Amino acid sequence: MTEVVATGRPRSTGILAGLGVTRALALGFVLVCLAVAVAVPFLPLGEPNRQHLGDTLASYSAEHLLGTDQLGRDLLARLLWGTRTSLFAALTAIAVATAVGLPFGMLAGYRRGWVEAATGRVADVILTVPALVLLLTVHAALRSGITGQMVTLGVVFAPRIYRVVRTETVKVATLPYLMAGRMSGCSHTRILLRYLLPGIRAQSLVQVSYLLGLSLLIEAGISFLGVGVESPNASLGTMLSGAAAMLASAPRVVLIPAAVLSLLILSLNVIGDIESKGERRG
Amino acid sequence: MAELLVEVESVTKTYRLGGRLARKPPTVAVGGVSVAIAAGESVGVVGESGSGKSTLAGIICGLVRPDSGSVRVAGREVYARRGLDRTIWRTVQMVFQDPYTSLNPAMTVAEIVAEPSRLWHGMDRREADRRALELLDRVGLSAGAAQSRPDSLSGGQRQRASIARALAVSPSLVVLDESVSALDVSVQAQILQLLLDLRRENDLAYMLISHDISVIRLVCDRILVMNGGEVVEELLSAGLTEEAARHPYTRRLLSAVPTMAVDRQG
Numbered sequence: 001m002t003e004v005v006a007t008g009r010p011r012s013t014g015i016l017a018g019l020g021v022t023r024a025l026a027l028g029f030v031l032v033c034l035a036v037a038v039a040v041p042f043l044p045l046g047e048p049n050r051q052h053l054g055d056t057l058a059s060y061s062a063e064h065l066l067g068t069d070q071l072g073r074d075l076l077a078r079l080l081w082g083t084r085t086s087l088f089a090a091l092t093a094i095a096v097a098t099a100v101g102l103p104f105g106m107l108a109g110y111r112r113g114w115v116e117a118a119t120g121r122v123a124d125v126i127l128t129v130p131a132l133v134l135l136l137t138v139h140a141a142l143r144s145g146i147t148g149q150m151v152t153l154g155v156v157f158a159p160r161i162y163r164v165v166r167t168e169t170v171k172v173a174t175l176p177y178l179m180a181g182r183m184s185g186c187s188h189t190r191i192l193l194r195y196l197l198p199g200i201r202a203q204s205l206v207q208v209s210y211l212l213g214l215s216l217l218i219e220a221g222i223s224f225l226g227v228g229v230e231s232p233n234a235s236l237g238t239m240l241s242g243a244a245a246m247l248a249s250a251p252r253v254v255l256i257p258a259a260v261l262s263l264l265i266l267s268l269n270v271i272g273d274i275e276s277k278g279e280r281r282g
Numbered sequence: 283m284a285e286l287l288v289e290v291e292s293v294t295k296t297y298r299l300g301g302r303l304a305r306k307p308p309t310v311a312v313g314g315v316s317v318a319i320a321a322g323e324s325v326g327v328v329g330e331s332g333s334g335k336s337t338l339a340g341i342i343c344g345l346v347r348p349d350s351g352s353v354r355v356a357g358r359e360v361y362a363r364r365g366l367d368r369t370i371w372r373t374v375q376m377v378f379q380d381p382y383t384s385l386n387p388a389m390t391v392a393e394i395v396a397e398p399s400r401l402w403h404g405m406d407r408r409e410a411d412r413r414a415l416e417l418l419d420r421v422g423l424s425a426g427a428a429q430s431r432p433d434s435l436s437g438g439q440r441q442r443a444s445i446a447r448a449l450a451v452s453p454s455l456v457v458l459d460e461s462v463s464a465l466d467v468s469v470q471a472q473i474l475q476l477l478l479d480l481r482r483e484n485d486l487a488y489m490l491i492s493h494d495i496s497v498i499r500l501v502c503d504r505i506l507v508m509n510g511g512e513v514v515e516e517l518l519s520a521g522l523t524e525e526a527a528r529h530p531y532t533r534r535l536l537s538a539v540p541t542m543a544v545d546r547q548g
């Protein structure tokens with residue numbers, strides 16, 4: 001018997017297949033930042049909040065590889081700890097948004113009917129709340145710190161994940177292989193986990209990747225305003241706010257954290273782009 | 283006549299495109315069809331595109347709820363007032379028309395074919411895998427193809443994997459929706475031979491949907507001709523000639539029929 005290999009619809013075997021240089025760099029940069037974020041406590045770094053008052057705004061040296069900031073704190077230590085704080089904060093928001101948006105989105109798209117109507121209504125209501133106003137209010141009312149702010153942001157983002165997941169689920173749910181799975185004896189739960197989830201993963205990751213970038217930006221924004229990470233603790237946002245005045249005299253102190261933040265956000269958007277291109281159905 | 287496996291009584295299914303307010307008239311996909319299939323019987327359905335063959339198949343398999351009429355499988359009402367009797371899928375299985383969307387792309391072919399054995403028959407993983415490989419071998423898929431995902435298989439290979447999946451349930455009726463028409467002639471002959479063998483071994487009944495009446499004559503005892511959502515003619519395939527058919531569509535189908543060599547006796 002001849003085994004003819006399919007010619008229709010060639011498919012990449014993973015995210016890395018067909019990856020261009022830009023995308024490889026973007027993915028690499030995000031992975032390095034994540035690795036650093038996890039490894040920071042084990043790196044031989046100075047204490048990030050320790051002030052060397054006789055040594056403010058020092059330039060690059062063996063002792064301070066990236067120099068010091070306006071309060072004489074080691075810039076490299078603050079940059080790495082700040083990246084960790086910012087990334088973990090953004091990941092908290094995404095974790096909450098996904099934990100809420102994904103299951104409700106899948107259920108709504110799979111069951112339709114009143115489940116979709118009810119969850120859709122709630123999502124619409126949440127979407128009308130301006131994120132920044134809510135964050136300022138929560139800060140004023142609860143003072144729950146950056147974690148509280150990011151959980152709040154996660155709730156604000158949940159409808160966006162919900163919508164993408166629901167749309168994708170509706171598309172996949174009409175395909176005959178789901179019916180074949182039901183006929184094979186799969187329960188609804190098994191269909192959701194083994195048939196639907198893999199089918200909606202790519203598009204959902206695009207949204208997650210994009211929202212992760214947005215969360216980083218919002219963390220920076222609210223920390224800059226003093227309602228996110230509290231100084232003296234380092235995050236990419238507090239580093240910018242503390243050093244904003246130094247832009248003319250010591251641009252390095254502002255530009256380095258700003259560059260890391262921008263690159264991270266840019267990279268996350270580029271990664272989202274690959275995933276959507278790689279998996280778009282024919 | 284043997285015990286009735288499937289009893290379909292005047293089922294109707296109407297589709298309204300674009301919701302209730304649309305101006306387009308609703309499509310009557312199936313209008314008042316009654317069919318009975320006995321255990322071990324093999325029924326062919328022919329009809330032009332859009333004549334309601336797939337819709338009727340879906341209704342019989344518990345996948346499309348009819349607007350009216352009733353469907354009984356092994357004596358049990360399929361579309362009870364609310365919900366659906368899931369256990370009919372132990373009895374009735376379907377091989378879908380489009381091979382590109384009827385297999386889960388996230389699972390290997392062997393996993394897909396092993397699933398019914400585990401979920402319906404409670405086999406453990408090893409036993410189910412062994413049976414899956416056996417079935418895949420019978421439909422002519424190699425161990426290599428079994429370990430790959432549907433994406434890397436050809437349409438014909440996928441179709442055979444779908445057939446193996448349906449057979450893994452050990453059903454009493456398999457509905458095959460254009461499942462063999464797309465295959466190469468040699469593969470087609472092999473699959474038809476397999477269907478005939480299984481029918482003899484397990485008293486399996488078939489409902490075979492096809493544009494190709496030569497295939498149907500080979501495998502089926504009885505032929506239903508559908509047109510515009512209705513069964514317009516019912517024929518016995520033994521000794522069928524153009525003259526026996528009354529409906530013009532059937533005559534046209536019968537007028538140019540190549541024959542195929544498959545040993546019906548096994």
Ligand SMILES: Nc1ncnc2c1ncn2[C@@H]1O[C@H](COP(=O)(O)OP(=O)(O)OP(=O)(O)O)[C@@H](O)[C@H]1O
Nearest residue numbers: 297309310311329330331332333334335336337338
């Ligand atoms: N889900 C659906 N929504 C709307 N209309 C449908 C749907 N399924 C079928 N129809 C319509 O019902 C009619 C019968 O369709 P069906 O698929 O049963 O035909 P068929 O005989 O299987 O055709 P083919 O040989 O092309 O597969 C067609 O007019 C089709 O457009």
Ligand SMILES: [Mg+2]
Nearest residue numbers: 335336337379
């Ligand atoms: Mg059809």
